[in-house]
Amino acid sequence: MKTFTILGAGKLSAIIAESYRAGLLEGYTLTGIFSRKKEDAERLAAGTGAIACDDMEEIYALKPDFTAECASIALLKEVCVRLLENGTSVIPLSIGAFADEDFHKKAVEAAIRGGSKIHIPSGAVGGFDVLSTISLMATYGKTELKAGIHTHKGPLSLKNTPLYSDELMDSEKTVFEGTTKEAIALLPTKVNVAVASALATAGPGSTGAAITSVPGFIGDDHMITAETAGLKATVDIYSATSDIAAWSVVALMRNLNSPIVFF
Numbered sequence: 001m002k003t004f005t006i007l008g009a010g011k012l013s014a015i016i017a018e019s020y021r022a023g024l025l026e027g028y029t030l031t032g033i034f035s036r037k038k039e040d041a042e043r044l045a046a047g048t049g050a051i052a053c054d055d056m057e058e059i060y061a062l063k064p065d066f067t068a069e070c071a072s073i074a075l076l077k078e079v080c081v082r083l084l085e086n087g088t089s090v091i092p093l094s095i096g097a098f099a100d101e102d103f104h105k106k107a108v109e110a111a112i113r114g115g116s117k118i119h120i121p122s123g124a125v126g127g128f129d130v131l132s133t134i135s136l137m138a139t140y141g142k143t144e145l146k147a148g149i150h151t152h153k154g155p156l157s158l159k160n161t162p163l164y165s166d167e168l169m170d171s172e173k174t175v176f177e178g179t180t181k182e183a184i185a186l187l188p189t190k191v192n193v194a195v196a197s198a199l200a201t202a203g204p205g206s207t208g209a210a211i212t213s214v215p216g217f218i219g220d221d222h223m224i225t226a227e228t229a230g231l232k233a234t235v236d237i238y239s240a241t242s243d244i245a246a247w248s249v250v251a252l253m254r255n256l257n258s259p260i261v262f263f
Contacts (some may be wrong), residue, residue: 001066003065004064005050005066005215006069007068008070018047025102030050032062033053037056052160059083060082066091068093068249071094071187076094077097078225080118086116090116095193095196096188121248123244124248125196125235130200132200132201141229146203147226148210150209151222152212153217158211158213172212172215174254218239221236
């Protein structure tokens with residue numbers, strides 16, 4: 001029986017905890033839930049048998065096999081290396097943290113030392129299997145790899161960011177074009193999926209990113225492309241809510257514990 005913990009006590013963490021209560025994570029035992037607000041951790045832990053923690057030392061002491069992170073880039077950067085060094089494999093949803101090359105390097109080195117893994121879930125996108133395969137073929141064949149992600153979203157989701165202006169409420173506009181590394185630096189909570197797709201292809205510094213604001217648009221539509229000589233893949237996924245990100249963690253964990261593994 002594998003053990004796991006959850007970091008964060010928001011909506012996405014609640015979906016993972018509920019899937020555990022519903023019996024969808026056979027072969028796993030949920031041992032702890034962390035939130036800086038103890039009452040939030042207690043709420044999520046109710047009925048699971050897990051302990052509610054407001055101190056990461058309690059999570060480290062549990063020595064879980066896996067930790068699902070649904071909190072923030074800041075928390076992931078704070079705790080990831082120690083978890084990996086302690087032999088805990090990390091399933092992060094704040095994937096934007098890995099656009100930081102120094103953190104990326106330290107996390108990989110910690111995983112090697114600890115014999116653990118960083119499992120990147122598909123989040124609100126997908127197709128990492130074919131994207132990484134095309135990237136591998138381009139590397140081996142020494143052919144050019146073009147990769148990018150174009151996201152359409154409503155203007156309200158851009159409020160309180162440097163990209164928002166009132167004119168977006170009335171007219172469609174591409175508000176950002178650059179690399180995924182530049183995108184996550186500008187919008188640290190909005191484009192984790194862009195970094196995830198970049199990690200599967202050309203890397204955050206070389207994968208293009210564009211964001212188009214569409215009046216009245218609900219949710220997000222992400223179109224990812226990867227292209228090399230004789231090959232092109234396009235993955236286009238629309239989601240009205242962020243729920244699919246949490247469900248991708250559940251699906252990944254089920255995959256890791258299944259006799260038949262989907263790649």
